[in-house]
Amino acid sequence: MSQADLASMLTKTILDNVKYYEEFKIEIGVSNHHVHVSRADLDVLYGKDYALTKKSDLGQPGQFAANETVTIKGPKGEFKNVRILGPIRSESQVEISKTDARRLGVKAPITLSGHLEGTPGITLIGPRGTVELPRGVIIAKRHIHMTPPQAAERGLKDGQIVNVETFGERRGVLGDVVIRVSDTSALEMHVDVDEANACSLSNKDYVMISPVQ
Numbered sequence: 679m680s681q682a683d684l685a686s687m688l689t690k691t692i693l694d695n696v697k698y699y700e701e702f703k704i705e706i707g708v709s710n711h712h713v714h715v716s717r718a719d720l721d722v723l724y725g726k727d728y729a730l731t732k733k734s735d736l737g738q739p740g741q742f743a744a745n746e747t748v749t750i751k752g753p754k755g756e757f758k759n760v761r762i763l764g765p766i767r768s769e770s771q772v773e774i775s776k777t778d779a780r781r782l783g784v785k786a787p788i789t790l791s792g793h794l795e796g797t798p799g800i801t802l803i804g805p806r807g808t809v810e811l812p813r814g815v816i817i818a819k820r821h822i823h824m825t826p827p828q829a830a831e832r833g834l835k836d837g838q839i840v841n842v843e844t845f846g847e848r849r850g851v852l853g854d855v856v857i858r859v860s861d862t863s864a865l866e867m868h869v870d871v872d873e874a875n876a877c878s879l880s881n882k883d884y885v886m887i888s889p890v891q
Contacts, residue, residue, distance in 0.1 A: 702831075702832065702886060702887070703884040703885070703886055704822060704842075704865055704866065704867050704884060704885050704886070704887065705737070705865065705866050705867070705882060705883070705884055706866075706867050706869065706874070706879050706880070706881060706882065706883045706884065706885060707736075707737045707866045707867065707868050707869075707881060708868075708869060708870070708871060708874040708879065708880065708881050709773060709818065709868055709869070709870050709871070710761070710870075710871055711750070711757060711760055711772075711773060711774045711775065711778050711871075712743075712760060712761045712762070712763050712772075712773055713748055713750065713760055713761070713762050713763070713770070713771070713772050713773075713802065714762070714763055714767045714770060714771040714772075714773075715762055715766060715767065715770045715802075716766060716767055716768060716769050716770045717766050719770045719802065719809045719811075720762075720766060722804070722806070722807040722808070722809050723748055723802060723803075723804025723805070723806060723807055723808075723809060724746060724804050724805060724806050725806045730744040730745075730746055730762060730764045730765070730766070731744060731745045731746065732744065732745070732764070733745045733761075736763065737823075737864055737866045738823060738862075738863065738864055738866065739862055739863075739864055740765065740862065741763060741764065741765070742763065742764050742765075743761050743763055743764075744761065744762040744763065744764050746761075746762045746804075747759045747760055747761055747762060748760055748762060748802045748803060748804045749802070749803040749804075750772055750774075750782070750800055750801070750802060750803075751782075751800065751801040751802075751803060752781075752782030752783045752784045752800055752801070753782070753783035753784070754781065754782060754783025755781045755782050755783060756782070757778070757781075757782070760772075769794065769814065770802070770809070770811055770814050771791065771792070771794065771814045771815075771816065772800055772802075772811070772814055772815045772816070773791070773816055773817070773818050773870075774786060774815065774816075774817060774870075775817060775870040775871050775872040776817055776872055777871075777872055779815075779817060782800070784798045784800060784815050785798055786798060786815045786816055786817045787816060787817065788816075788817045788818075788819050789816050789817070789818075789819055790818070790819050790821065790856060790858075791816070791818055793816070794813050794814050794816070795813075796813075797813045797814055797815055797816055798813065798815045799811040799812045799813050799814065799815065800814070800815050817870065818868065818870060819854070819856055820842075820852060820854070820855050820856070820867070820868065820869050820870075820873060821855060821856040821857070821858050821867070821868055822840075822842075822855060822856070822857055822858065822865075822866070822867045822868075822887070823858050823860065823863035823864060823865065823866050823867075823868070824857065824858070824859055824863055824865050825859070825860070825861060825863050825865070826859055826861065828865055829857065829859045832887060834857050834859075834887075835857065835859065836857060836858065836859035836860075837856065837857065837858075838856075838857040839853075839854055839855065839856060839857075840855050840857060840887050840888065841853050841855065841887070841888040842855045842867065842885045842886065842887055842888065843885060843886045843887075843888055844877045844879060844883075844885050845883075845884070845885070845886075846877075846878050846879070846883070847878045848876065848877050848878035849877075850876075850877055851888065852869075852873070852877070852885075855867070855887075867885055
């Protein structure tokens with residue numbers, strides 16, 4: 679092979695890798711501790727028929743950070759001004775990090791959003807009242823939202839577990855990442871603050887799914 683052919687091949691390989699990265703990179707969304715509330719619980723915390731007011735849109739369509747906040751109180755500590763995320767859900771849920779769990783004194787499992795069986799409860803304190811949640815505190819399992827066409831492009835399916843490569847000063851690989859496929863999703867990976875700090879990740883950074891074996 680001539681030097682010209684070798685240079686051409688290397689150039690093509692580099693360009694192909696750049697194209698692959700641009701087409702398949704996934705944006706990061708870092709989740710701080712937050713609360714999802716039911717209609718009944720919001721009535722207690724803020725008053726009957728109270729409507730959440732939007733502070734800002736989130737990465738997933740139709741979801742938003744509300745102006746409203748609550749205090750979450752556990753056996754050992756509490757966090758004030760914890761943001762409520764909308765819209766209203768069928769059951770209240772509190773998402774925290776492992777570090778938060780230690781400070782609050784709760785044994786929150788690492789699980790997917792909405793999987794609340796066997797989870798611990800916590801106290802929510804609002805301006806109009808207090809709610810004693812019997813369950814609902816979780817550490818959200820890291821996951822990637824995508825649409826069916828985006829999953830098909832990558833050869834993935836809902837519920838599949840993948841590894842993800844991060845970049846930057848603390849480059850590494852995150853395992854046990856769950857693929858969540860929905861028609862209403864936007865392509866985005868969610869990690870909590872502990873995970874983001876460990877890998878030096880910020881909102882709008884990008885990651886890549888490792889090749890499926």
